[in-house]
Amino acid sequence: MGRRMGLAWTFLRVGALNELQYRVNFFLSLVQSVVAVGTALVVLALVFSHTDSLGGWSSDELLVIMGVYVLMGGLIRSVIQPNMQQLMEDVQEGTLDYVLTKPEDAQLLVSVRRFGLWQAVDIVVGLLLVAVALVRIGDPVSVWSVLAFVLTLILGGLDIYCFWLILTTSAFVVVRVDFLIELFDGMYQAGRWPVTIYPGWLRIGFTFLVPLAFAVTVPASALTGRLSGWLLLGAAAFTVGLLVLTRWVWRQGLRRYAGASA
Amino acid sequence: MAQRDADIRVSGLRKTFTVPEREAGLRASLRSLVRRTHRDVHAVAEVSFEIPAGEVVGFLGPNGAGKTTTLKMLSGLLHPTSGQVSVLGHVPWRRERDYLRRMTLVMGNRNQLQWDIPALDSFEMNRAIYRIPDSDFRTIRDEMVELLEIGDLVRKPVRNLSLGERMKAEIAAALLHRPQVLFLDEPTIGLDVTMQKRIRAFLAEYNRRYGATVLLTSHYMADVQALCRRVIVIDHGSILYDGSLRELSARYAPHQTINVTLTDPGPELSGYGELVSTEAGRVSLKVAKDQTSAVAARLLAAYEVSDLTIEDPPVEDVIEQVFASSATTVEVSS
Numbered sequence: 093m094g095r096r097m098g099l100a101w102t103f104l105r106v107g108a109l110n111e112l113q114y115r116v117n118f119f120l121s122l123v124q125s126v127v128a129v130g131t132a133l134v135v136l137a138l139v140f141s142h143t144d145s146l147g148g149w150s151s152d153e154l155l156v157i158m159g160v161y162v163l164m165g166g167l168i169r170s171v172i173q174p175n176m177q178q179l180m181e182d183v184q185e186g187t188l189d190y191v192l193t194k195p196e197d198a199q200l201l202v203s204v205r206r207f208g209l210w211q212a213v214d215i216v217v218g219l220l221l222v223a224v225a226l227v228r229i230g231d232p233v234s235v236w237s238v239l240a241f242v243l244t245l246i247l248g249g250l251d252i253y254c255f256w257l258i259l260t261t262s263a264f265v266v267v268r269v270d271f272l273i274e275l276f277d278g279m280y281q282a283g284r285w286p287v288t289i290y291p292g293w294l295r296i297g298f299t300f301l302v303p304l305a306f307a308v309t310v311p312a313s314a315l316t317g318r319l320s321g322w323l324l325l326g327a328a329a330f331t332v333g334l335l336v337l338t339r340w341v342w343r344q345g346l347r348r349y350a351g352a353s354a
Numbered sequence: 355m356a357q358r359d360a361d362i363r364v365s366g367l368r369k370t371f372t373v374p375e376r377e378a379g380l381r382a383s384l385r386s387l388v389r390r391t392h393r394d395v396h397a398v399a400e401v402s403f404e405i406p407a408g409e410v411v412g413f414l415g416p417n418g419a420g421k422t423t424t425l426k427m428l429s430g431l432l433h434p435t436s437g438q439v440s441v442l443g444h445v446p447w448r449r450e451r452d453y454l455r456r457m458t459l460v461m462g463n464r465n466q467l468q469w470d471i472p473a474l475d476s477f478e479m480n481r482a483i484y485r486i487p488d489s490d491f492r493t494i495r496d497e498m499v500e501l502l503e504i505g506d507l508v509r510k511p512v513r514n515l516s517l518g519e520r521m522k523a524e525i526a527a528a529l530l531h532r533p534q535v536l537f538l539d540e541p542t543i544g545l546d547v548t549m550q551k552r553i554r555a556f557l558a559e560y561n562r563r564y565g566a567t568v569l570l571t572s573h574y575m576a577d578v579q580a581l582c583r584r585v586i587v588i589d590h591g592s593i594l595y596d597g598s599l600r601e602l603s604a605r606y607a608p609h610q611t612i613n614v615t616l617t618d619p620g621p622e623l624s625g626y627g628e629l630v631s632t633e634a635g636r637v638s639l640k641v642a643k644d645q646t647s648a649v650a651a652r653l654l655a656a657y658e659v660s661d662l663t664i665e666d667p668p669v670e671d672v673i674e675q676v677f678a679s680s681a682t683t684v685e686v687s688s
Contacts, residue, residue, distance in 0.1 A: 102482040110471045190466035195454035
């Protein structure tokens with residue numbers, strides 16, 4: 093385990109050091125981030141000029157959700173998406189062969205090879221938004237809720253990672269899956285609102301199919317006193333189950349790639 | 355050190371792909387949406403050979419002959435349809451770490467180095483993957499960099515390198531863990547002659563230094579002639595010839611060419627052999643191999659000769675001859 097973390101750390105360090113050379117990208121990411129957050133704030137203000145709460149969330153609480161949404165988006169764009177994009181390219185171009193001839197777990201390798209340093213700007217911006225929202229709410233935040241927040245954030249990140257990897261693994265069957273990125277981006281947009289505002293079937297979809305609820309709403313709940321121990325346990329159980337399923341799908345994909353399933 | 359006898363043993367190896375089949379045209383396309391017909395393609399049909407430790411073997415055949423499929427099975431990327439393979443005592447497609455750490459695969463038309471970062475950083479990633487101890491890593495890396503003369507190049511982003519420079523960096527990256535078995539699929543493809551020579555010389559040196567076993571495919575016969583004493587010729591998934599390069603010439607090219615330049619050009623020489631060409635007084639004659647010395651002696655006795663050479667036919671021609679003869683007789687040789 094420690095060695096695997098070491099491997100991931102080496103990749104992260106190499107990736108980050110190289111991105112440092114392209115400082116223009118930092119400003120581009122920052123501008124992009126500011127524009128996105130600005131637009132979202134305007135929309136938020138518009139909504140709350142008509143109503144006081146949305147699905148039981150006050151305007152400042154919704155700001156927490158938006159912060160988590162931006163933060164998770166940064167995590168996706170800096171870690172998950174670049175690796176999955178690389179995996180798709182590798183399947184298309186046949187360079188996945190090089191990953192498979194390495195004496196290391198292939199799933200680990202394809203998951204940690206890339207790191208977009210500047211996309212991680214959104215992680216900081218998201219954290220700032222969350223902090224501002226919490227100050228405006230004014231309630232004291234306990235150490236436990238911060239811990240629960242970090243934990244649910246990790247679980248949510250893992251859920252999104254699993255979702256992506258399962259989608260990308262379909263590249264072993266249907267080779268062209270570039271559209272998946274756009275599809276996911278579109279669906280992820282829905283995460284800026286608490287999943288509770290969506291009608292039942294959509295809410296279930298955003299909870300268990302595209303795990304937006306676990307990625308955004310649940311961590312935000314942890315900071316706004318909405319998270320019960322049961323929900324935390326449920327989120328953990330869901331993540332474990334999803335990780336197992338993802339592993340299985342990945343192995344099936346590899347078997348297919350190697351022609352072992354026929 | 356333990357005795358290494360045969361590093362690679364392959365017996366009865368087969369790989370059959372099932373591919374969808376349809377005819378050209380819209381109607382056929384639509385029909386294939388509903389009902390797909392499939393066809394079996396025998397990419398590798400019954401291949402057996404052994405390669406002892408430290409040997410460099412050329413794996414030859416036209417495109418689609420089954421070379422790459424075989425290499426992929428040997429490097430653990432593909433499961434065979436049937437047959438047995440043992441490389442360094444491992445079954446490749448089990449992908450055991452012990453095995454993967456001791457072999458490498460280089461494909462000339464695909465890169466493993468990351469495009470946007472310097473090769474040196476990709477080397478660092480391979481160090482982490484292969485768990486190469488720091489001190490060993492520095493020694494091996496510096497040795498590769500020196501042998502391949504890529505000292506300045508490894509610091510530039512890979513996308514800024516020329517094809518040849520990139521290939522050298524690719525090879526260095528693939529050998530950092532000092533593998534004992536090398537599978538090289540067209541390692542010199544698309545490179546200019548000078549660069550091909552460099553890479554050839556490097557591979558020969560690597561083989562000499564570390565006794566590595568090498569199975570190499572190439573379309574450039576110069577690669578094969580320079581590196582391999584033994585060749586395996588494959589076509590349509592079956593081995594047509596397995597033996598020394600010299601014997602291949604002897605068996606499939608029963609002729610040699612005598613080039614002779616007479617001091618007084620003019621005499622008709624077609625009585626000595628089949629006239630191939632006459633150029634600026636230089637006459638080329640195709641003569642049966644067992645006759646060449648006698649014919650040469652007769653020429654030297656009969657005329658005043660200013661220059662006389664005897665040439666083997668180019669290996670390309672010999673290989674072509676092998677494929678041509680296989681069309682009529684299927685021959686599997688040892």
